[in-house]
Amino acid sequence: MRIKSLLFFLWIWVIVSCNQSEEEIYLQSVDQYGKSINQTTSTSDKFDQNNAVENSEIKDCGDPVVYELIAGQNIDVGEITVTNDDTKIYITYETSGDWWLTETHLFVGEKSDLPVTQSGNPKIGHFPYHGEHGHVQSVQFTVDINNNWSANHNGELCIIISMHASVVSKNSEGIIKQSETAFGKGELAIEFNGSRWGWYHNFCLNTCDYNDENESNSSSENGNDGSGHNTNEPGGGGDLTHFGFIKNDIKDCFSFQELNQLNWGWANQFDYNSLIDPQSQEYPIYIQIEDNCSENSLIEVGKVSLTILGSNTEYPELEMKYTLMTNYKMKGLEVYVGWINPISNGALTNSITFQKMSLDTNSYSFKKGIIDWPGIRTEGEAPKFYVISKVSI
Structure with a gap:
């Protein structure tokens, strides 16, 4: 009888511990001052990638997609701008008014690599790009485009992006009045499946078309771009x-x-x-x-x-x-x-x-x-x- 009771309580403890660990992962990622996690965790894909591709924002090469930076689920504290060229993606966080960035966490990549718990909550602390900041209002990440990312049926290179920040509001003496967690939110935001609030987005990279003949001319030894401009001079493109x-x-x-x-x-x-x-x-x-x-x-x-x-x-x-x-x-x-x-x-x-x-x-x-x-x-x-x-x- 004692053995059965012991096994029963052990089973209860395992269930509570699993739920607790998931809760701690989320809270740690939101309020982890002084602590950084540098590893990325791959998890099973429980989301419909085809549905995500339909919720895509498509722009010309270099044109930005602007997301609201929402704190506490409904406070507009700034914006996040995302754009790309032919080799890199640029993500710029900017707060406004009396709001300041203290931490940023960013995921950019394929859906199968998005760090989430078993119930679908975001594991912010495992997002591969992150930083701690001394109360700033502008932070930019530069992410290399991965040639192994898969294109969709339209030939577009579409990936998942999730943008998180910890923000504070300060008074004129610099004293913190309010601390909140925040996420980037666009018009086609997708909510995480878990009980914790937050969003991710499908982002289809802008296509950069270049003229092959001009590229060939611009790489010639004399530094001429084919139009009479010397590429080694200021503004010439060198x-x-x-x-x-x-x-x-x-x-x-x-x-x-x-x-x-x-x-x-x-x-x-x-x-x-x-x-x-x-x-x-x-x-x-x-x-x-x-x-x-x-x-x-x-x-x-x-x-x-x-x-x-x-x-x-x-x-x-x-x-x-x-x-x-x-x-x-x-x-x-x-x-x-x-x-x-x-x-x-x-x-x-x-x-x-x-x-x-x-x-x-x-x-x-x-x-x-x-x-x-x-x-x-x-x-x-x-x-x-x-x-x-x-x-x-």
């Missing part, structure tokens, strides 16, 4: 990287080592009050800045407009809108903005850090909440702040 900077009237020149050479750029000072919305100021982006910031050979490649948004609210922020000329593309962006002068004796101070983004676009909007600017605004003086905008082109 692999040579140029660094672009904006230049204000009040500026400091500084040097930096990159790409095995000495480069030059500007740190700019701005008047906060002169940029308060609806006012804004526009500045050119220059490349080919020579020794000691000589301006003899400058080439203008685009514009940046600066605006202070929400100056009469608790959470004002600086918005910088980048627009390049049609024959240029931004490969990357590094931005410093703060009350602290980042330059000392022609060099960057040790305390300065840049927010860095990988891009592949002609236009981009960067925002940074003023409560996250380093340094303290000097009382009794006209507020001045500093910006370094380094664009890789």
